[in-house]
Amino acid sequence: MKALVIDTESRTRFTELTPPECRADEVLINVRRVGLCGSDLNTWRGFNPLAVYPCIPGHEIGGVVAAVGSGVRAVAPGDRVVALPCTECGVCSACLNGRPNACKDNQTLGVQRQGAMTPMVALPAHKVLVANELGYDELALVEPLSVGLHAARRAQINVGEWVAVIGCGVIGLGAIAAAAAMGGRVVAIDIDRRKREVAGACGAERFYDNRETDIAAALGELDQGRGPAVVIEAVGLSATIEQAIELVAFTGRVVYVGYAKKPVSYDSARFLLKELDIRGSRNATVADFRAVLALMALRRYPVELIISGHYPLGQADRAFADWAADPGAYTKIMIDV
Ligand SMILES: [Zn+2]
Ligand SMILES: [Zn+2]
Structure with a gap:
């Protein structure tokens, strides 16, 4: 399967990845939409001090579940989902204070580890929230709105x-x-x-x-x-x-x-x-994601006004260049995977 890779400042290429396996506690997601984040743009520009290159960007995900591992109960194939892109170590002071969004050793999808600019990702089931009443554009907006x-x-x-x-x-x-x-x-x-x-x-x-x-x-x-x-x-x-x-x-x-x-x-x-x-204020908690899902279901976000344009995955490199050329012209660019 195809994936977009940022090699270094403003240099991108497409690569072929083996589709991920789905372990017992994991959910395999067909990625349908990925929102481009300011942090992805900074990675592309070479300004993101947290990024590990070569980097597959993308952490604002709207997708549908393709398969679930044998131990997964709360998510089923066919569910529409949003992903929680951050990890937590469990032992730093932020984690121990119940604020894992600010984990000292946080690893974010598409920053310190491989992101979602590719058709399939496998994530732990507790990093996925189901929202079958929402569309893929709405789902891909949930992460930045939660922040x-x-x-x-x-x-x-x-x-x-x-x-x-x-x-x-x-x-x-x-x-x-x-x-x-x-x-x-x-x-x-x-x-x-x-x-x-x-x-x-x-x-x-x-x-x-x-x-x-x-x-x-x-x-x-x-x-x-x-x-x-x-x-x-x-x-x-x-x-x-x-x-x-x-x-x-x-x-x-x-x-x-x-x-x-x-x-x-x-x-x-x-x-x-x-x-x-x-x-x-850093990242967002699962409670914040759930609050945004609730507001989204109440139609409190003007989704059509927030999304400035769509690009297919094969033109994701052009999306970065267009956004960098006129940042004020775009609020959110969606990549259709
Ligand atoms: Zn983001
Ligand atoms: Zn931690």
Whole structure:
């Protein structure tokens, strides 16, 4: 079977793999859809410090079960499934604290181990969730939307609080939809006005263009001049990482889910003067996946607006090049396998 391999920066090729076997505790999945993630694009560009080359990318999977091992009960052939792409070691402090999403030795599909840009993968049954009422496009969106929902959970949003989300990629959109579902009043911020419609459809009440609007002035009027209780940063640039601290209300919560590519320096006096809670957010738990599946079944995500285009597996290399050439033009690219 064919698989896309990233050899090194911007160099891809197709290779032939032997289809995987299905062990007793495993599920064999026919991959139907793979979402291209920003982390896959970074791997392609050579900017992903976690990637192990040569790398078969792909961890946002929608598929159908081809076979199950003799010990598997909860999943059956023909089930539509989404995959949980991360492993956990079970012995690090994150795992022992019940937060395996932040495992110190996490191995993600398509990053540190072989991914799903190929027609078949075998995964442990506990890394698969069944959702027969959803289509493959919806299933392939569940992973990045779960990462966004996890960031909103980390913010511990209360009903009626103003929540600013910086960055309207799929993770930011996932945070917007989750924050709205949790009762937050959401302000979306992006540098691309084309994101206004999709952010609104996810539940944002307001949208601001970070290049055209004085965001500090606009957000400073929220909550009778107190500002947003929560800021979620889903970009990963120095400027927006600093901006989050500026924008948030005194004693607010800042959640960082955007992965910074280089170190950021800032005025730490603001942390203590505002007595902020600053929290990282990494990956997603199985509970987050289940919450997204529930919201998806309620049609809370504008799937057609989020998906910018489809490419067949044989043109997956072109999908990377097109996305890299105009990142703002795409929200989510799907590879049809
Ligand atoms: Zn991803
Ligand atoms: Zn661990």
